[in-house]
Amino acid sequence: MTGARTFAANSCAWTRRRLLQLLPATVVPALVPGPLRSAAQGLKIAAPFSRFVDVGAQAGLTQPIIYGSPESATFILEVTGCGCAFIDYDNDGWIDIFLLNGRRMDEIPPGASNRLYHNNRDGTFSDVTDKAGLRDCGWAMGVCVGDYNNDGFDDLFVTYYGHNKLYRNNGNGTFTDVTEQAGLLRNQIHFGLGCTFIERNRNGLLDLFVANYLSFDPEHVPRPSLSISNCNAQGVPVNCGPIGLPASHHFFYRNNGDGTFSNFSRESGIESLSDTFAMTAVVADLDEDGWPDIFVACDSTFNLLLMNNRDGTFREEALDRGIAMGGDGQRMAGMGVGIGDYNLKGHLDLLRTHFYNQPPGLYRNDGKGNFEDRTFPSRLSTEHRFIDWGAGLVDLDNDGWPDIFIATGTVYPELEKVAPERFPTKSPRLVFRNQHDGTFAELGTEAGPGITTPHNSRGAAFGDFDNDGDLDILIVNRNEPPSLLRNDASAENRWLKIRLEGTKSNRGAIGARVLAHFGGKVQAQSLMSQCSYVSVNDPRLHFGLGAAESADIEIFWPSGAKEMYQGLAAGKVHTIREGKGIVPGREGDAAFERGRSQKS
Numbered sequence: 017m018t019g020a021r022t023f024a025a026n027s028c029a030w031t032r033r034r035l036l037q038l039l040p041a042t043v044v045p046a047l048v049p050g051p052l053r054s055a056a057q058g059l060k061i062a063a064p065f066s067r068f069v070d071v072g073a074q075a076g077l078t079q080p081i082i083y084g085s086p087e088s089a090t091f092i093l094e095v096t097g098c099g100c101a102f103i104d105y106d107n108d109g110w111i112d113i114f115l116l117n118g119r120r121m122d123e124i125p126p127g128a129s130n131r132l133y134h135n136n137r138d139g140t141f142s143d144v145t146d147k148a149g150l151r152d153c154g155w156a157m158g159v160c161v162g163d164y165n166n167d168g169f170d171d172l173f174v175t176y177y178g179h180n181k182l183y184r185n186n187g188n189g190t191f192t193d194v195t196e197q198a199g200l201l202r203n204q205i206h207f208g209l210g211c212t213f214i215e216r217n218r219n220g221l222l223d224l225f226v227a228n229y230l231s232f233d234p235e236h237v238p239r240p241s242l243s244i245s246n247c248n249a250q251g252v253p254v255n256c257g258p259i260g261l262p263a264s265h266h267f268f269y270r271n272n273g274d275g276t277f278s279n280f281s282r283e284s285g286i287e288s289l290s291d292t293f294a295m296t297a298v299v300a301d302l303d304e305d306g307w308p309d310i311f312v313a314c315d316s317t318f319n320l321l322l323m324n325n326r327d328g329t330f331r332e333e334a335l336d337r338g339i340a341m342g343g344d345g346q347r348m349a350g351m352g353v354g355i356g357d358y359n360l361k362g363h364l365d366l367l368r369t370h371f372y373n374q375p376p377g378l379y380r381n382d383g384k385g386n387f388e389d390r391t392f393p394s395r396l397s398t399e400h401r402f403i404d405w406g407a408g409l410v411d412l413d414n415d416g417w418p419d420i421f422i423a424t425g426t427v428y429p430e431l432e433k434v435a436p437e438r439f440p441t442k443s444p445r446l447v448f449r450n451q452h453d454g455t456f457a458e459l460g461t462e463a464g465p466g467i468t469t470p471h472n473s474r475g476a477a478f479g480d481f482d483n484d485g486d487l488d489i490l491i492v493n494r495n496e497p498p499s500l501l502r503n504d505a506s507a508e509n510r511w512l513k514i515r516l517e518g519t520k521s522n523r524g525a526i527g528a529r530v531l532a533h534f535g536g537k538v539q540a541q542s543l544m545s546q547c548s549y550v551s552v553n554d555p556r557l558h559f560g561l562g563a564a565e566s567a568d569i570e571i572f573w574p575s576g577a578k579e580m581y582q583g584l585a586a587g588k589v590h591t592i593r594e595g596k597g598i599v600p601g602r603e604g605d606a607a608f609e610r611g612r613s614q615k616s
């Protein structure tokens with residue numbers, strides 16, 4: 017562990033509030049034409065982009081996601097949640113939806129609960145929360161998915177302010193809360209936020225990393241106040257923190273292979289990490305040594321990059337590897353994380369979302385896990401109007417080049433009353449089109465009403481809910497029903513999906529790195545347990561291929577095995593079992609074949 021991690025929280029030169037104070041004076045008049053930018057700036061590509069339409073209500077996702085008070089927030093607890101997941105819990109090849117939910121400080125409104133929605137295969141979903149045994153209401157924060165017992169069914173781990181929960185998927189449409197019997201119940205209350213399963217030591221078993229945000233006790237946390245420095249903004253009392261509140265430490269649990277976990281925080285080196293307000297945790301082999309690493313986005317503190325030592329322990333190297341802070345040396349408010357290969361060099365680059373007056377950060381990986389801040393050269397730096405949360409570095413239009421999507425939303429609903437133009441409670445989604453030359457162009461109305469319609473959003477997940485060959489987007493909206501943005505992509509571009517089944521590796525192949533070689537190009541992706549903002553993507557890796565009719569697929573399994581599959585056809589899901597080759601997929605995979613014959 018590096019010894020240079022400690023710092024006095026209050027000495028931070030760029031606190032959230034300081035940035036907020038600077039925003040109206042230095043940024044808004046010069047660079048920001050208004051909160052609702054309507055059309056693309058400097059677009060170099062003429063081909064039409066995908067259009068996104070919010071079909072959440074017609075799909076049946078009508079229950080609001082309760083989270084704190086809608087009009088104001090007394091505590092930071094009310095504004096940090098929450099995440100969502102695309103999960104195929106019944107293995108039918110149609111991706112289902114799991115949405116977290118919170119409560120209010122003083123009450124649990126009727127109907128507030130985490131919810132599981134089953135995909136009806138016709139564009140609609142049915143609420144199966146009670147049937148599945150997943151009804152629960154509390155301060156649910158983040159979710160990660162992994163098949164911890166290798167039975168072929170993906171399981172759910174949910175972080176809470178309170179007690180985290182492990183839900184075992186029973187394989188028959190129901191889940192069982194096995195937190196206590198798995199040895200994961202802790203005595204004390206913690207503010208869990210990020211989490212990820214990770215196969216740490218090539219034994220086929222998923223261990224579990226849990227990031228805690230901060231230490232929070234509502235009895236002792238200061239209230240919004242004009243006289244406390246971190247409890248007001250724009251001359252308005254607002255919720256306090258994270259700066260000024262005590263940080264927490266994080267947990268690492270070793271999977272014992274018998275359905276139980278052991279606390280391995282000290283032995284793994286995780287326990288010694290302090291002074292971080294940790295949010296989203298992602299697993300990816302960032303230095304390409306064949307061993308999965310963990311990146312943790314942290315709010316107003318240095319981020320964490322936990323490199324796998326191959327002996328069961330990790331070393332923290334964010335500072336050395338150029339990803340601890342912003343390019344000019346300031347600590348950023350790290351919220352969400354996207355992992356993708358924006359420049360098609362075959363390496364896993366990193367996108368991070370931030371606070372007001374901090375643009376999203378784009379970090380280029382040299383393939384050895386060293387990062388260079390490309391935020392300015394990529395032209396992302398012009399966008400810093402909103403607080404950014406869920407994010408993806410994913411190919412939205414299937415042209416083979418990963419684009420950027422970001423969900424936004426304020427943590428200070430009180431500010432709309434004093435400055436509605438600058439600090440709206442609801443703000444639009446952000447889409448940046450990859451221009452194939454290392455730059456991005458921000459789109460507005462041309463990306464569809466699902467992008468421009470404002471909400472106060474948090475987690476977002478990317479997946480293909482209607483099995484039509486493009487990435488749709490599920491988004492948590494605070495105190496509103498969620499959004500489900502249907503992607504209507506041009507049928508001109510080709511694509512394929514890869515579903516991985518580990519045998520020696522963990523069954524869901526969490527941590528695998530996959531390269532698609534197509535049309536003279538190469539694109540890298542990582543199969544993650546959590547990403548975006550404390551959310552979970554469709555585990556089928558989706559590669560846009562542009563005009564290419566096939567791709568060669570190179571797989572780096574978490575076990576260390578490497579496999580190559582040549583000439584895999586576009587327009588389908590390919591299910592690959594480690595050491596066995598291409599195997600029959602799931603029932604819903606046939607929908608793509610039908611869709612293809614209808615379109616041709």
Ligand SMILES: [Ca+2]
Binds near residue numbers: 162165166169171185
């Ligand atoms: Ca399982």
Ligand SMILES: [Ca+2]
Binds near residue numbers: 300303308309324
């Ligand atoms: Ca590694």
Ligand SMILES: [Ca+2]
Binds near residue numbers: 410418
């Ligand atoms: Ca693209």
Ligand SMILES: [Ca+2]
Binds near residue numbers: 480482483484503
């Ligand atoms: Ca779709």
